[in-house]
Amino acid sequence: MQFLKGFLWIGLVIHFCVFMTFASFGSQGKKNAKEDPKTVEVRDHKGGQQLYGKHCATCHGEDRFGRMGPALIPETLRRVKPAEAKDLITNGRPLTQMPGFKATLSIEDIAALSDYIYSPVSGNPDWTLKDIEQSHKVLGQPGKQGDKPQHTAALPNMFVVVEAGDHHVTILDGDRMHPLARIKTPFALHGGPKFSQDGRFVFMVSRDGWVSRLDMFQLKMTAEIRAGLNSRNLALSADGRFVMVANYLPATLTVLDAETLRPIKVIEVKNAKGVNSRVSAVYTVPNRSSFVAALKDFPEIWEVSYSDSPDSSFYKGVVHDYSKESGEPIKVDRFAIRAMDLPMILDDFFFDPDFYNIIGASRDGGKAGVFSLIAGRSIATIDVPGLPHLGSGISWERDGKVLMASPNLSEGVISIIELGTWKVLKRIETAGPGFFIRSHENSKYAWADAFMSKKKDTIYIIDKQKLEVVKELTPIPGKTAAHIEFTKDGRFALLSIWEDDGMLIVYDAEKLTEVKRLPMKKPVGKYNVFNKTHYSSGTSR
Numbered sequence: 001m002q003f004l005k006g007f008l009w010i011g012l013v014i015h016f017c018v019f020m021t022f023a024s025f026g027s028q029g030k031k032n033a034k035e036d037p038k039t040v041e042v043r044d045h046k047g048g049q050q051l052y053g054k055h056c057a058t059c060h061g062e063d064r065f066g067r068m069g070p071a072l073i074p075e076t077l078r079r080v081k082p083a084e085a086k087d088l089i090t091n092g093r094p095l096t097q098m099p100g101f102k103a104t105l106s107i108e109d110i111a112a113l114s115d116y117i118y119s120p121v122s123g124n125p126d127w128t129l130k131d132i133e134q135s136h137k138v139l140g141q142p143g144k145q146g147d148k149p150q151h152t153a154a155l156p157n158m159f160v161v162v163e164a165g166d167h168h169v170t171i172l173d174g175d176r177m178h179p180l181a182r183i184k185t186p187f188a189l190h191g192g193p194k195f196s197q198d199g200r201f202v203f204m205v206s207r208d209g210w211v212s213r214l215d216m217f218q219l220k221m222t223a224e225i226r227a228g229l230n231s232r233n234l235a236l237s238a239d240g241r242f243v244m245v246a247n248y249l250p251a252t253l254t255v256l257d258a259e260t261l262r263p264i265k266v267i268e269v270k271n272a273k274g275v276n277s278r279v280s281a282v283y284t285v286p287n288r289s290s291f292v293a294a295l296k297d298f299p300e301i302w303e304v305s306y307s308d309s310p311d312s313s314f315y316k317g318v319v320h321d322y323s324k325e326s327g328e329p330i331k332v333d334r335f336a337i338r339a340m341d342l343p344m345i346l347d348d349f350f351f352d353p354d355f356y357n358i359i360g361a362s363r364d365g366g367k368a369g370v371f372s373l374i375a376g377r378s379i380a381t382i383d384v385p386g387l388p389h390l391g392s393g394i395s396w397e398r399d400g401k402v403l404m405a406s407p408n409l410s411e412g413v414i415s416i417i418e419l420g421t422w423k424v425l426k427r428i429e430t431a432g433p434g435f436f437i438r439s440h441e442n443s444k445y446a447w448a449d450a451f452m453s454k455k456k457d458t459i460y461i462i463d464k465q466k467l468e469v470v471k472e473l474t475p476i477p478g479k480t481a482a483h484i485e486f487t488k489d490g491r492f493a494l495l496s497i498w499e500d501d502g503m504l505i506v507y508d509a510e511k512l513t514e515v516k517r518l519p520m521k522k523p524v525g526k527y528n529v530f531n532k533t534h535y536s537s538g539t540s541r
Contacts, residue, residue: 048116066230165521191233442490
């Protein structure tokens with residue numbers, strides 16, 4: 001399971017680390033805090049807009065609808081009070097790359113920026129089905145893609161490597177550890193790529209809503225479309241027919257035809273009270289022929305069916321179980337919505353291996369909830385410290401029980417939880433907050449990073465049966481080490497050096513020794529075809 005992302009916290013760092021990117025800018029002149037309202041309005045649109053255009057537009061878009069950073073408009077800032085926004089600009093945000101600017105920006109500059117991002121945007125922030133349709137592009141020569149690979153690599157062991165340094169993906173032959181192609185992508189891909197079940201096609205989405213379809217046979221993009229203005233991630237239906245995109249702006253779920261990327265439907269995300277919500281992330285649930293979406297602004301999760309059959313698990317569930325007295329047949333409604341109330345807003349969650357239950361975490365931290373997709377309700381609470389990054393969780397068997405492990409975004413701890421009893425068996429301490437943990441069914445180890453700590457160059461190797469750290473690796477001292485992905489057979493582990501002058505380092509997963517280095521531009525993630533299409537318990541879904 002991938003993220004956010006929301007990740008969805010599968011993209012937490014990218015989401016918050018670019019909330020504002022500023023260079024040093026001189027004071028616009030000291031002013032009395034008790035200004036005339038008319039003066040403030042003039043300052044908002046001249047001083048604030050000038051500051052925004054010069055220092056923020058690259059990440060957040062000239063129209064403020066978002067790019068790599070989130071949209072900065074009233075609709076997306078309603079959960080952030082103006083005082084909090086000023087504090088973020090002034091002091092930065094802990095555990096992210098968002099710095100404080102109290103030493104370089106005046107109080108008046110900060111106030112002008114804060115006021116400006118809360119001002120209404122010029123133009124319509126909606127992105128309609130017609131807008132989406134008009135953005136559709138067919139790339140290459142339709143009908144001439146061919147059905148035979150233009151390379152000799154074995155498709156199941158190929159990797160897609162996302163290089164954030166210059167917005168490319170590298171297609172890697174996982175048997176020979178040899179790059180096959182390097183392909184330009186839209187700006188700031190976000191969330192993990194999703195593969196068709198046969199592994200041939202890859203679907204990716206950028207922060208500013210562009211969805212791309214990549215052909216792994218031809219090593220070329222075949223189509224692209226803008227599904228939203230500020231998007232979080234996407235999911236591909238298990239039958240390969242539909243792509244669903246989670247949007248922050250507008251507050252929608254966009255459904256695309258997976259073969260052509262043409263839009264099918266835009267679903268407005270709104271509760272019974274008429275309140276709209278941004279969508280943190282969306283995932284596919286293969287055994288229910290449905291998507292599940294995490295909502296950002298009210299405590300619900302949505303399950304959206306894509307089935308054509310009344311015999312699907314979705315239609316046999318609690319919500320669509322018609323009474324025997326009525327005698328009415330089940331009416332199949334493709335993209336029917338099942339809204340489930342929750343005791344808290346979920347920013348991140350993990351599916352158990354059978355996709356029956358969700359473990360969800362709230363930004364408030366300190367606990368996680370377990371929610372049954374079958375019953376449509378909460379069934380347990382788990383005592384976990386800080387803010388677990390459940391979207392990066394993995395699972396494995398031990399002594400006849402299924403365990404899951406989650407890193408933590410605010411504390412140096414990895415929580416080991418027994419599924420079914422929902423008890424925390426152990427907390428493994430690390431040097432500080434981490435972002436990813438990965439393993440493989442054929443490996444006895446789990447690999448975890450300390451991405452947001454002083455030891456960001458450290459990887460913890462955890463014995464999955466002993467539940468203890470057996471080794472600490474420091475691939476390159478001082479360089480950020482993160483995001484492991486295994487080859488199809490689990491023999492090798494690929495690690496990212498998360499720097500602009502970074503690389504992939506290939507390790508023997510049993511001996512824990514280095515095998516090879518491949519230079520790359522900030523490789524933020526790598527994704528193996530087989531592991532992703534077979535829902536490996538050692539990687540995100």
